Amino acid sequence: MPMLTSTRFFLFVGDSLPLKKLLCISRTAKIHTSLRLHSRIDRYNGPLTLANIGIKCELDTVKKDKTNKLGETSLQAYKSLKAVRNIENKDVRVKNPLEIEGAPFAAVTFSKLGLSPFVIERLEKVGLTVPTDVQATAIPTISKGHDVIIQSYTGSGKTLAYLLPILSEIGPLKKKIDGEEEPVKKTGIEAVIVAPSRELGMQIVREFEKLLGPGDKKAVQQLVGGANRSRQEEALKKNKPAIVVGTPGRIAEISASGKLHTHGCRFLVLDEVDELLSFNFREDMHRILEHVGRSSSVAPSSGPQSRMSRLAERQTIMVSATVPFAVIRAARSWGRDPLLVRAKSVVPLESVSASGPVSLSSPTSSSTSNTVTQGAVVSLPPGLKHYYCVTRSHHKVDTLRRCVHALNAKSVIAFMNHTRQLKDSVFKLEARGIKAAELHGDLGKLARSTTLKNFKDGEVRVLVTNELSARGLDVAECDLVVNLDLPTDSVHYAHRAGRTGRLGRNGNVVTICEESEVFVVKKLQRQLGAPIFACEFTEGKLLVTKGEEEDDTLKR
Numbered sequence: 111m112p113m114l115t116s117t118r119f120f121l122f123v124g125d126s127l128p129l130k131k132l133l134c135i136s137r138t139a140k141i142h143t144s145l146r147l148h149s150r151i152d153r154y155n156g157p158l159t160l161a162n163i164g165i166k167c168e169l170d171t172v173k174k175d176k177t178n179k180l181g182e183t184s185l186q187a188y189k190s191l192k193a194v195r196n197i198e199n200k201d202v203r204v205k206n207p208l209e210i211e212g213a214p215f216a217a218v219t220f221s222k223l224g225l226s227p228f229v230i231e232r233l234e235k236v237g238l239t240v241p242t243d244v245q246a247t248a249i250p251t252i253s254k255g256h257d258v259i260i261q262s263y264t265g266s267g268k269t270l271a272y273l274l275p276i277l278s279e280i281g282p283l284k285k286k287i288d289g290e291e292e293p294v295k296k297t298g299i300e301a302v303i304v305a306p307s308r309e310l311g312m313q314i315v316r317e318f319e320k321l322l323g324p325g326d327k328k329a330v331q332q333l334v335g336g337a338n339r340s341r342q343e344e345a346l347k348k349n350k351p352a353i354v355v356g357t358p359g360r361i362a363e364i365s366a367s368g369k370l371h372t373h374g375c376r377f378l379v380l381d382e383v384d385e386l387l388s389f390n391f392r393e394d395m396h397r398i399l400e401h402v403g404r405s406s407s408v409a410p411s412s413g414p415q416s417r418m419s420r421l422a423e424r425q426t427i428m429v430s431a432t433v434p435f436a437v438i439r440a441a442r443s444w445g446r447d448p449l450l451v452r453a454k455s456v457v458p459l460e461s462v463s464a465s466g467p468v469s470l471s472s473p474t475s476s477s478t479s480n481t482v483t484q485g486a487v488v489s490l491p492p493g494l495k496h497y498y499c500v501t502r503s504h505h506k507v508d509t510l511r512r513c514v515h516a517l518n519a520k521s522v523i524a525f526m527n528h529t530r531q532l533k534d535s536v537f538k539l540e541a542r543g544i545k546a547a548e549l550h551g552d553l554g555k556l557a558r559s560t561t562l563k564n565f566k567d568g569e570v571r572v573l574v575t576n577e578l579s580a581r582g583l584d585v586a587e588c589d590l591v592v593n594l595d596l597p598t599d600s601v602h603y604a605h606r607a608g609r610t611g612r613l614g615r616n617g618n619v620v621t622i623c624e625e626s627e628v629f630v631v632k633k634l635q636r637q638l639g640a641p642i643f644a645c646e647f648t649e650g651k652l653l654v655t656k657g658e659e660e661d662d663t664l665k666r
């Protein structure tokens with residue numbers, strides 16, 4: 111387009127953004143608001159509890175409306191969205207509906223992926239029939255017994271990608287062995303899932319419980335920090351769960367006390383593996399890797415004999431949207447010929463080298479050559495648009511306000527790095543008539559849970575928060591992420607940005623920075639391999655002031 115090459119041009123985005131095409135559906139048809147709050151919570155803000163983060167209110171919502179939330183985000187719901195079908199529910203008001211334009215769904219159904227019939231049945235019960243791309247690739251690979259790193263952009267459904275093949279092999283929903291009347295209940299822990307925060311751990315437990323159903327939910331046991339340890343130990347003894355999900359500290363602690371027997375364990379999952387391998391968790395992770403299951407250097411192969419021998423070995427599954435090369439190196443040393451599983455590609459980890467960033471802009475491309483020669487694997491959701499806007503420090507909040515109006519954003523998460531400035535920003539936004547709230551660990555439990563509930567319910571338009579919300583916050587309606595302070599690196603950018611554009615939805619990410627910080631944005635752009643357009647907010651519109659063609663930083 112010739113206009114793009116002019117020294118300065120204006121593209122009016124406000125009216126043409128997909129946000130204008132938003133469809134109206136009932137909140138019950140699609141809202142899935144859940145939280146994963148990270149280990150940084152503790153570092154920055156002290157403990158958060160489930161009650162704090164609104165899980166109770168989420169359960170309350172489920173009670174009000176019997177629709178299962180997993181089902182709500184299923185392909186049927188997506189198709190319903192496409193068909194502009196309004197699902198009426200008088201109890202729940204319509205709030206910021208987003209169209210799923212680039213939904214990452216595969217062209218198969220769950221029933222074609224070799225899962226246990228019991229798992230398929232439960233999936234159908236909760237309204238899930240179509241896997242996402244990464245689920246369709248990961249499930250058969252895990253079922254074959256390979257160690258894997260699952261790397262796929264935020265909100266692409268990585269949790270079910272490992273949870274379903276595990277439930278097909280162990281616990282009450284596992285596949286029947288030929289000649290067996292009913293699946294045999296095995297005593298002893300068969301899967302250990304490790305997550306870096308208790309909130310994320312609880313979130314995973316809830317995903318398991320949804321599929322297991324009320325009758326079988328005791329097959330999974332949480333072992334997260336902050337909860338009563340002796341009660342957890344009693345529950346282990348009484349319920350004899352097949353699966354435990356917990357934080358590194360608590361799992362290592364109970365294991366060291368001799369009350370957690372994981373030597374015969376078949377699956378070890380490290381969710382948010384790059385965080386788990388950080389210095390904070392080093393000792394606990396060392397114990398877990400040493401004690402859970404038995405690693406072996408024997409590669410999986412076919413035949414009954416090898417199946418039996420592989421049953422005695424640990425299968426390690428590592429998961430994250432961001433996989434630095436250090437993780438790949440570590441995984442190579444523990445794993446048995448581990449594979450890197452992405453949305454549509456599976457490559458041996460051995461073939462991944464440390465040089466150069468991986469493109470974030472086309473996560474759905476079935477590449478092998480691109481990925482294997484490159485280093486830190488990071489990816490962004492395809493439905494995101496990235497902008498940056500230069501302003502003076504003291505005008506940042508006003509720029510945020512104009513940004514929210516220009517994009518007509520209904521559900522905004524604004525990231526800042528320091529709590530004190532964060533409070534000021536909330537004050538200024540409120541003074542300018544925007545309903546805003548702060549979320550950080552200095553707040554009490556009740557304040558945190560109320561804030562999140564209000565944000566989920568659409569009563570708070572702008573949630574101003576810090577790094578604690580960067581990983582795991584799953585608010586389907588979030589249509590705008592703003593960096594009021596720059597993230598420390600491209601990995602942090604990816605996790606912050608990933609709070610919008612979940613499950614293929616559209617979303618905007620706007621970084622508001624000072625002139626002296628533009629070089630950092632350019633660096634992020636290079637590392638991410640995705641264009642971040644310079645923009646201004648004028649007369650209620652977002653104006654792109656510099657296009658990709660004009661910006662040579664991407665070409666270097």
Ligand SMILES: Nc1ncnc2c1ncn2[C@@H]1O[C@H](COP(=O)(O)OP(=O)(O)OP(=O)(O)O)[C@@H](O)[C@H]1O
Nearest residue numbers: 142183184240241242264265266267268269431613
């Ligand atoms: N096959 C599916 N059909 C419909 N909804 C799905 C499907 N798989 C996952 N979801 C929903 O999509 C949302 C995102 O899934 P999930 O949290 O697993 O993403 P993720 O890739 O782990 O994201 P993050 O990297 O941010 O943690 C969740 O609300 C989940 O319930």
